[in-house]
Structure formats: structure tokens, C-alpha cells
Amino acid sequence: MDKGAIIEKINDFLIDEFEVEAEDIKPEANLKETLELDSLDFVDLVVAIEANFGVKLVGEDFVNIVTLQNFYDLIESKIS
Template identity: 30%
Template sequence: MEKKEIFDKVSAIVADHFDIDRAKITDDLNLKTDLDADSIDFVEFVLEVEDAFGATIDDDEAEKLSTIGEVVDYIYDHQAK
């Protein structure tokens, strides 16, 4: 899957989960500061991403993900080749 496809899926999850206009979602959007996500919101988001991509994101790795671009890169780098 290409990064654009991953970005589109992640954007859809963010738009739905955080009730934000998809047009405002960029690579630089910070999940914790820009979206005011608390730890529960973030865990729920990670679980949704895992379900959408059939992936597992280690808790330690998830803590390092703060922007949409970082989430996209992580999924891209860890997808089954």
C-alpha cells in the first residue's frame, strides 16, 4: 500500500474519531496537541488504526507516534511486504 492510500485511511479514522474536517488533516497534525487527545482517545485511535490495517503497534512504539505523518510512516514501514 502506498503512503497516499495509508494517509487517506488514517485521515478518515481521525476525521471520524475526533470529529474534524478531513480537509484540516495534514502530515503535521499532532494528535495530542492539535486534537487535544487524552490518553484514552489516543489508545482508541491506535486500536482503530490497528484494525483498519490489520497491524499491531507495540505500546512503546505507539507512545512515539505524535503526528499523522509519523503514523503513516509507521504503517508504511511495518506493512507486510
């Protein structure tokens, strides 16, 4: 799966599952602030990533994840 497909899939489930407004989804968006994701949303996000990409994430994976771009890069690195 290429980076564009990964980004598109992540954006789609952020809109569908987390009711994030499409215009708020930008690479520089802060996951917690701009996207208003709380700790329960992060659990749901981990489940959604596993379901959509077959990748298991753990808490340590999120230590350096601040922006949506960081998140895209994390998923891309886990897939490859």
C-alpha cells in the same frame, strides 16, 4: 497498500471516529495538541489501526510519534 491510500484511510477514520476537523489534519499536526487526542483516544486509535490495517501497535511504537506524519510513517513501516 501505497502511502497515499494509507494516509487517506487514516485521515478518514480520524474524521469519522475521532471527530477531527478535516482542516486540522496536516502532516505537521501534533497528535496530542492539534488533534486533541488524549490517552483514551490513543487506545481507540490502536484499535482502529488494528481493525483497518491488521497491524498491532504497542505503547513503545508511540515513543517517537509526535506529528501526524510520524504516525503515517509508523503505519507504513508496520504494513511493509
